[in-house]
Amino acid sequence: MMLTIDPLRWGGALALCGSYLAMCLAIWRARMARSNGKAGGIAAPADWLVVYASQTGSAEYLAQRTAATLTLGGLDARAACISDLDPGLLGAAGRILFICSTYGEGDAPDTAARFAGKIMGESHDLSHLHYAVLALGDSSYANYCGFGRALDAWLAGRGATPLFGRIDVDRGAPAALAEWQHQLSRLAGTSDAPDWEAPAYGDWRIAARTRLNPGSAGAPLYRLALAPADGALPVWEAGDLAQVSAPGDPDHPREYSIASVPAEGRLELLVRLQQREDGSPGAASGWLCAGAGDADTIRLRIRAHQRFRLDGNAGRPLIAIGNGSGLAGLRALIKARIDAGARDNWLLFGERNRAHDFLCREELGQWLGDGALARLDLAFSRDQEAPCYVQHLLREQAGMLRAWVADGAAIYVCGSLQGMAGGVHDALVELLGRQQVGDLLADGRYRRDVY
Numbered sequence: 001m002m003l004t005i006d007p008l009r010w011g012g013a014l015a016l017c018g019s020y021l022a023m024c025l026a027i028w029r030a031r032m033a034r035s036n037g038k039a040g041g042i043a044a045p046a047d048w049l050v051v052y053a054s055q056t057g058s059a060e061y062l063a064q065r066t067a068a069t070l071t072l073g074g075l076d077a078r079a080a081c082i083s084d085l086d087p088g089l090l091g092a093a094g095r096i097l098f099i100c101s102t103y104g105e106g107d108a109p110d111t112a113a114r115f116a117g118k119i120m121g122e123s124h125d126l127s128h129l130h131y132a133v134l135a136l137g138d139s140s141y142a143n144y145c146g147f148g149r150a151l152d153a154w155l156a157g158r159g160a161t162p163l164f165g166r167i168d169v170d171r172g173a174p175a176a177l178a179e180w181q182h183q184l185s186r187l188a189g190t191s192d193a194p195d196w197e198a199p200a201y202g203d204w205r206i207a208a209r210t211r212l213n214p215g216s217a218g219a220p221l222y223r224l225a226l227a228p229a230d231g232a233l234p235v236w237e238a239g240d241l242a243q244v245s246a247p248g249d250p251d252h253p254r255e256y257s258i259a260s261v262p263a264e265g266r267l268e269l270l271v272r273l274q275q276r277e278d279g280s281p282g283a284a285s286g287w288l289c290a291g292a293g294d295a296d297t298i299r300l301r302i303r304a305h306q307r308f309r310l311d312g313n314a315g316r317p318l319i320a321i322g323n324g325s326g327l328a329g330l331r332a333l334i335k336a337r338i339d340a341g342a343r344d345n346w347l348l349f350g351e352r353n354r355a356h357d358f359l360c361r362e363e364l365g366q367w368l369g370d371g372a373l374a375r376l377d378l379a380f381s382r383d384q385e386a387p388c389y390v391q392h393l394l395r396e397q398a399g400m401l402r403a404w405v406a407d408g409a410a411i412y413v414c415g416s417l418q419g420m421a422g423g424v425h426d427a428l429v430e431l432l433g434r435q436q437v438g439d440l441l442a443d444g445r446y447r448r449d450v451y
């Protein structure tokens with residue numbers, strides 16, 4: 001009998017054995033670290049917490065990678081959302097690595113609202129705690145890494161000891177992330193932490209591009225259908241984001257809320273064509289809405305946006321609130337629920353003029369007609385003398401809002417941070433009370449994808 005060697009199968013088997021041995025080694029090192037109280041030369045507690053405060057998932061992703069790197073180095077590490085960090089856990093934890101982004105105008109992300117608003121206002125003694133902060137931000141904002149800085153100052157002010165100085169990451173800058181990885185290797189006593197490569201872009205083509213608001217007083221808004229160049233549609237969930245790397249600014253990808261679900265066979269975006277002060281088009285929106293043709297390659301990758309998925313809310317009534325291009329994320333969520341047979345979907349949507357800005361009018365009308373949308377409330381701000389926005393619709397429908405929330409509804413908000421998201425938040429606080437809004441946020445029943 002002739003023995004044939006299939007290199008792929010052998011390679012796979014060897015890789016499997018290698019992974020298994022690496023896993024055993026990691027578990028053994030973690031156990032030794034715990035029993036000795038030492039790992040890689042530094043005192044190691046039984047548990048390292050990697051706490052993330054994330055809005056769109058970058059900090060969460062880096063926290064998972066951080067915990068995995070520490071675990072590979074033999075430490076007992078686990079990633080946790082900052083919303084789970086209560087005073088008890090804070091008092092018991094010996095080592096915490098914080099990874100946090102900044103939102104709004106120097107604010108904490110939504111998941112950190114309670115921590116920032118309550119716990120950081122209290123006087124805890126944290127002299128038992130060793131910590132480090134990786135602050136994610138964007139230096140084009142006035143309050144660069146505002147929440148990371150505030151958290152760092154608060155921890156130090158409460159007596160906690162930094163393991164090393166805060167590292168600020170400007171728009172995912174690789175050098176800052178490499179510095180963080182270097183510090184992790186030092187903590188874990190390893191010199192071989194694998195590089196964290198960002199997921200690769202795929203090549204896509206524009207299959208269709210339609211202007212949704214001809215004649216609008218606002219900037220043009222397009223519905224784009226994109227198809228993968230190799231024909232294989234990747235998997236995503238309603239709520240996820242697409243990152244586009246534009247030729248004019250390839251190192252700074254732009255995020256777009258995905259408007260379709262995979263069952264529709266195409267990836268759709270709603271993109272507003274931005275214009276810069278000098279009249280030139282925005283780097284990414286200009287490329288997607290005007291610059292790129294059918295034959296051009298669009299470099300795009302999908303980013304799981306855990307916080308904006310339906311997840312545990314899939315079975316709850318949905319209140320979807322938004323404006324402008326924010327309809328993208330809301331449409332995907334509503335479509336996913338319709339496909340799953342849910343009809344208790346309520347959309348509150350705002351734009352400028354009914355005549356030009358009633359986006360996806362036919363589809364929404366059809367959904368309403370066949371009962372897939374239980375309610376559709378529209379606010380066209382410029383169709384009457386006094387401006388009317390989605391937050392006004394909420395006030396008009398206060399009874400209905402309270403009834404839906406009492407019935408277990410989840411609230412999803414997508415669109416402009418300026419004006420809309422703040423106005424909606426204030427209306428919710430006014431109508432439901434601060435306590436209930438805080439509870440909805442903490443329970444993941446109030447989620448936002450605002451920009």
Ligand SMILES: Cc1cc2nc3c(=O)[nH]c(=O)nc-3n(C[C@H](O)[C@H](O)[C@H](O)COP(=O)(O)OP(=O)(O)OC[C@H]3O[C@@H](n4cnc5c(N)ncnc54)[C@H](O)[C@@H]3O)c2cc1C
Pocket residue numbers: 056241254255256257258270271272273274275276277278281282283284285286325326328329449450451
């Ligand atoms: C989570 C998330 C989801 C999003 N979803 C959507 C969506 O579904 N649809 C959508 O349309 N957008 C969405 N956005 C916004 C989108 O990511 C981009 O920010 C937007 O398209 C503008 O990018 P751009 O490259 O076209 O413009 P840029 O080139 O970045 O310019 C944008 C603005 O910045 C200023 N600017 C930047 N550079 C200059 C310069 N050199 N000179 C002068 N001014 C400058 C101008 O005011 C300009 O209007 C989302 C953003 C986030 C964070």
Ligand SMILES: Cc1cc2nc3c(=O)[nH]c(=O)nc-3n(C[C@H](O)[C@H](O)[C@H](O)COP(=O)(O)O)c2cc1C
Pocket residue numbers: 053054055056057058059060100101102103104105106107109136137138139141142143144145146171172417450451
């Ligand atoms: C609407 C919006 C507001 C932001 N505000 C700030 C800010 O005030 N200061 C800052 O440094 N970064 C700001 N950022 C940048 C984010 O902190 C940065 O993109 C971060 O990597 C996001 O991480 P996350 O995905 O974990 O939320 C803002 C980003 C967005 C989209």
